[in-house]
Amino acid sequence: MDYKDYRSKYNSAPVREEKKVPNSGKQIIYAIVALFALLCIVVAILLGSVFARPDFVARSVTVEAGRNSITASDFLLDKNHAAEFADGVSYSLSEVGEYKIKLVIDGAVCSTKLIVVDTNAPTATVTDLSVRRGSDLQAEDCVSNVMDATVVDVKFKKKPDLDETGSRDVTVILEDGAGNKTEYTFVLTVVDEHGLLYTHYVSELGEDLPAADVFTGKEGSGEYLSELSGISKDAAGIYMLQLLYEGMTYDVVLEIADRTPPSATVTPQTCYNKIPSASDFISNIVDKSRVVVSYETQPSFTASGTVNVNIVLTDAFGNSTVYSTYFTVTNDTEAPVIVTAPDSLEADAGGTIIWRAGVEATDDSGHVELSLDHAAANLDVPGKYTVYIVAKDGAGNETRRAVTLTVHDAGVTEDMLNATIAKIEKDLLITSRMNSEEKVYAVFRYVYDTMKYSNTSKHIDWRKEAYEALSGAYTGDCFTYCAVSYAILRYLGFDAHIVERAESAKIEGTGTHFWVLVNIGSATEPAWYHFDATPQRSPYNLATYLMTNSQLEAYTRWRNADYKLENYYTYDVEKFPEVSKRPLVSLEIPAEYFGQ
Ligand SMILES: [Ca+2]
Ligand SMILES: [Ca+2]
Ligand SMILES: [Ca+2]
Numbered sequence: 001m002d003y004k005d006y007r008s009k010y011n012s013a014p015v016r017e018e019k020k021v022p023n024s025g026k027q028i029i030y031a032i033v034a035l036f037a038l039l040c041i042v043v044a045i046l047l048g049s050v051f052a053r054p055d056f057v058a059r060s061v062t063v064e065a066g067r068n069s070i071t072a073s074d075f076l077l078d079k080n081h082a083a084e085f086a087d088g089v090s091y092s093l094s095e096v097g098e099y100k101i102k103l104v105i106d107g108a109v110c111s112t113k114l115i116v117v118d119t120n121a122p123t124a125t126v127t128d129l130s131v132r133r134g135s136d137l138q139a140e141d142c143v144s145n146v147m148d149a150t151v152v153d154v155k156f157k158k159k160p161d162l163d164e165t166g167s168r169d170v171t172v173i174l175e176d177g178a179g180n181k182t183e184y185t186f187v188l189t190v191v192d193e194h195g196l197l198y199t200h201y202v203s204e205l206g207e208d209l210p211a212a213d214v215f216t217g218k219e220g221s222g223e224y225l226s227e228l229s230g231i232s233k234d235a236a237g238i239y240m241l242q243l244l245y246e247g248m249t250y251d252v253v254l255e256i257a258d259r260t261p262p263s264a265t266v267t268p269q270t271c272y273n274k275i276p277s278a279s280d281f282i283s284n285i286v287d288k289s290r291v292v293v294s295y296e297t298q299p300s301f302t303a304s305g306t307v308n309v310n311i312v313l314t315d316a317f318g319n320s321t322v323y324s325t326y327f328t329v330t331n332d333t334e335a336p337v338i339v340t341a342p343d344s345l346e347a348d349a350g351g352t353i354i355w356r357a358g359v360e361a362t363d364d365s366g367h368v369e370l371s372l373d374h375a376a377a378n379l380d381v382p383g384k385y386t387v388y389i390v391a392k393d394g395a396g397n398e399t400r401r402a403v404t405l406t407v408h409d410a411g412v413t414e415d416m417l418n419a420t421i422a423k424i425e426k427d428l429l430i431t432s433r434m435n436s437e438e439k440v441y442a443v444f445r446y447v448y449d450t451m452k453y454s455n456t457s458k459h460i461d462w463r464k465e466a467y468e469a470l471s472g473a474y475t476g477d478c479f480t481y482c483a484v485s486y487a488i489l490r491y492l493g494f495d496a497h498i499v500e501r502a503e504s505a506k507i508e509g510t511g512t513h514f515w516v517l518v519n520i521g522s523a524t525e526p527a528w529y530h531f532d533a534t535p536q537r538s539p540y541n542l543a544t545y546l547m548t549n550s551q552l553e554a555y556t557r558w559r560n561a562d563y564k565l566e567n568y569y570t571y572d573v574e575k576f577p578e579v580s581k582r583p584l585v586s587l588e589i590p591a592e593y594f595g596q
Pocket of ligand 2: 315
């Protein structure tokens with residue numbers, strides 16, 4: 001409804017419609033507002049003809065710092081127009097920032113923006129440097145040809161140590177005004193006041209001896225005046241050397257040392273109720289010096305499971321390597337298994353049981369110990385017994401296998417032998433008034449005079465040998481003479497041993513020899529002497545019934561003069577009781593064979 005319509009409607013309305021008068025006030029306010037808005041638009045259009053930025057002018061232009069120049073047309077998106085900077089425009093192409101720019105285009109002035117950025121990091125030339133110890137080296141001194149559009153700050157990443165000679169990597173950081181950074185690393189060599197890099201150089205054990213220029217730090221410079229031929233690269237040591245460098249002579253020290261820690265192969269271990277030793281883990285040790293293997297901390301365990309350990313390898317120069325590994329503890333509760341064992345065992349009375357052959361056992365731990373439990377058997381009494389083959393592992397678990405042991409009658413018993421000696425006892429001509437020496441001599445005379453020498457003995461069973469001889473044979477070799485003498489001396493109550501020539505003395509094909517060692521003293525104050533009733537050819541047929549070791553040895557040397565390397569009475573002294581040193585019987589052995 002327009003105003004005219006409204007009015008016509010109003011004019012034709014009945015009287016009661018007069019209440020609508022306030023609506024005409026609102027219409028007036030609307031009209032005023034609309035007029036004001038229109039005015040504003042007109043003013044804006046007028047102003048725009050002076051300041052508005054045309055579409056073909058960029059809102060802003062961004063350039064990299066360091067650019068040489070910029071023109072007003074660089075701000076135009078459409079180059080068909082012409083533009084120039086307004087008076088008083090100010091900016092810097094070498095300083096990062098935002099600048100307000102006014103352009104004059106077709107007589108009108110418009111605004112835009114210049115943004116100067118720096119996205120390029122600085123560059124520079126950096127080379128390795130050599131300086132004297134204690135010099136004041138600044139970061140700027142380490143770079144040249146610094147290139148950047150903006151101001152660059154140079155600093156060390158970490159200030160280098162200039163008080164110690166040696167070579168080290170040094171890093172400098174270049175940072176421009178926009179925060180862009182570049183790092184350069186170079187080798188800085190610090191030399192001493194003479195220009196030497198080292199006066200004491202440590203060379204690794206086993207490596208080639210260094211050339212003289214290791215001391216100067218300058219390739220190919222310097223010369224050893226000392227001779228190096230006496231120095232081994234494989235032996236640690238410290239050597240004073242003379243060095244010629246730039247016309248001057250210097251004393252320098254060359255040390256050869258092992259500074260390389262050991263290496264090795266490490267293998268985790270499994271153990272049964274027992275901590276492995278540190279060296280069990282280690283194999284293939286590589287080092288130039290001797291290496292000791294140990295636990296860093298001695299491990300312990302209370303239950304099965306895995307135990308982590310550190311194994312330390314330390315060489316002779318104290319360099320060490322630590323290896324972390326572990327061992328697994330298994331509680332060994334499985335007893336060993338006896339795989340094979342004989343069904344029965346046999347032995348002669350008074351003999352020994354041969355049982356080990358044919359017994360095999362295994363255990364999950366890999367370790368098994370075999371033994372024979374024959375506690376229930378009397379090996380001197382013929383009969384059948386139950387004995388046990390025992391297989392035991394490291395944790396003490398054991399398996400027992402019962403085996404029947406048959407002890408056989410050996411043929412001649414002690415009783416049979418004694419009964420035989422009793423029959424010839426009167427022929428010994430021993431009386432109760434005789435002392436021990438006289439009794440022993442009587443035995444010597446009896447055996448020497450009644451026996452006849454022959455090579456018939458088997459050297460196996462002294463009881464059988466003595467029994468057969470005394471039962472009527474009265475013949476045999478030195479073993480028979482020895483067995484008969486031994487049997488009678490024991491019968492008479494003497495403590496005695498059978499002695500055999502030492503294995504080591506049986507050289508050049510010579511055979512063995514048996515004789516008796518008899519105690520003519522008491523158990524608490526023994527007096528042991530050698531007794532031998534074996535007959536000899538003249539001049540060796542002496543009364544050899546109570547010999548000291550000195551006499552025994554002289555006799556042996558004497559015979560060796562005739563029978564080369566026979567070593568007649570040479571025996572394993574340490575296996576027998578100590579022999580008395582007091583001679584009781586004088587023997588006609590030439591004096592020259594004594595005391596050698
Ligand atoms: Ca830059
Ligand atoms: Ca080493
Ligand atoms: Ca076991």
